Amino acid sequence: METEPFSLDLRSPLSTASGPISRREGFLVRVEHDGVVGLGEATPLPGWTESYAECEDALSGMRGPESLPSETGEAGRPRRPAARHGAELAVATAEARAAGESLAAFLADETPADTVAVNATVGDGSVDATAGATREAVEEGFSTVKVKVGARDPDVDATRLRAVREAAGDDVGLRADANGAWDVETARRMLDVAAELDFSYVEQPLPSADVEGHADLRGRGVGVALDESLATAGPARVLAADAADALVCKPMALGGPIRTLDVARQASERGVDVVVTTTIDAVIARVGAVHVAAALPDVPACGLATGAMLADDLAPDPAPVEGGRIRVPAGPGLAGDAFSALRQPPE
Numbered sequence: 096m097e098t099e100p101f102s103l104d105l106r107s108p109l110s111t112a113s114g115p116i117s118r119r120e121g122f123l124v125r126v127e128h129d130g131v132v133g134l135g136e137a138t139p140l141p142g143w144t145e146s147y148a149e150c151e152d153a154l155s156g157m158r159g160p161e162s163l164p165s166e167t168g169e170a171g172r173p174r175r176p177a178a179r180h181g182a183e184l185a186v187a188t189a190e191a192r193a194a195g196e197s198l199a200a201f202l203a204d205e206t207p208a209d210t211v212a213v214n215a216t217v218g219d220g221s222v223d224a225t226a227g228a229t230r231e232a233v234e235e236g237f238s239t240v241k242v243k244v245g246a247r248d249p250d251v252d253a254t255r256l257r258a259v260r261e262a263a264g265d266d267v268g269l270r271a272d273a274n275g276a277w278d279v280e281t282a283r284r285m286l287d288v289a290a291e292l293d294f295s296y297v298e299q300p301l302p303s304a305d306v307e308g309h310a311d312l313r314g315r316g317v318g319v320a321l322d323e324s325l326a327t328a329g330p331a332r333v334l335a336a337d338a339a340d341a342l343v344c345k346p347m348a349l350g351g352p353i354r355t356l357d358v359a360r361q362a363s364e365r366g367v368d369v370v371v372t373t374t375i376d377a378v379i380a381r382v383g384a385v386h387v388a389a390a391l392p393d394v395p396a397c398g399l400a401t402g403a404m405l406a407d408d409l410a411p412d413p414a415p416v417e418g419g420r421i422r423v424p425a426g427p428g429l430a431g432d433a434f435s436a437l438r439q440p441p442e
């Protein structure tokens with residue numbers, strides 16, 4: 096197994112309640128498995144995964160598929176999910192390529208989807224900027240929009256949510272993501288506003304450790320989706336506590352595409368929806384996440400429209416967003432020959 100570090104700036108920082116994200120630093124991963132090269136990516140994001148230093152350290156100790164860490168911390172969660180994701184995606188991609196099938200076909204129980212619907216992601220901003228970004232997204236063909244909240248005064252956020260509904264019209268699905276910013280009282284008030292505006296769900300209204308608090312917030316006319324809680328409390332605890340209507344599954348934070356599908360199957364057994372998203376990953380992990388989403392039956396719009404947030408990338412995107420959807424690359428592995436240059440180690 097080989098790794099190569101990379102650093103990619105965002106075009107402009109994504110402002111969230113847990114601070115702006117302005118750059119993504121990670122590792123391209125290469126494995127040779129039965130003579131076939133597979134690519135993976137480990138792009139840590141503290142709050143969701145281990146730190147960069149911990150990721151680097153974990154990768155340096157991995158030799159190849161046989162050393163994929165089964166090592167887990169509390170509640171069966173991998174301790175170094177980004178590093179594990181890099182290795183797991185690379186091995187799965189090599190196996191899919193060897194079998195001559197797409198990663199989605201390799202991962203799926205049934206025939207995978209040809210396309211996946213995706214949501215636009217609108218960052219924190221003024222009321223006008225938020226409405227403008229929503230209008231643009233709808234003009235581009237998105238039928239689902241997710242808006243970041245929790246960084247401003249709740250009354251201002253309530254005005255932003257109203258402006259989003261007004262800009263989007265009645266037929267667009269809406270979501271809000273608070274990144275854990277609210278206390279219980281604020282969360283109740285904001286969920287009532289979101290319910291009145293017919294939002295589908297509010298993502299991570301409370302701090303990630305408060306699993307029970309989220310369970311209590313359900314049933315107010317708008318869904319509760321959990322993201323950060325999956326990384327800190329773990330999917331098993333979230334599901335056991337009936338704390339969410341939907342799980343926001345980031346393969347990078349869950350330890351790989353196969354782990355993510357395991358979580359998704361457990362969720363669907365309990366009637367909980369699954370949405371697949373990225374941590375604003377580079378193209379390898381992003382396309383990997385597209386295959387994971389395609390492998391899930393009837394997946395709702397996913398948070399995979401994050402490629403355009405990057406100023407630069409490791410390679411051209413073989414799965415761009417068009418009219419609010421992504422066509423799943425049909426070639427073997429991630430995208431047939433799309434990444435052949437990345438499969439050769441540098442001289």
Ligand SMILES: O=C(O)CCC(=O)c1ccccc1C(=O)O
Nearest residue numbers: 215216241322372373374375398
């Ligand atoms: O879900 C999306 O629309 C895009 C991904 C996203 O919002 C995100 C990106 C990086 C880190 C955290 C998050 C998040 O969902 O909170």
Ligand SMILES: [Mg+2]
Nearest residue numbers: 272298299322
């Ligand atoms: Mg989120």
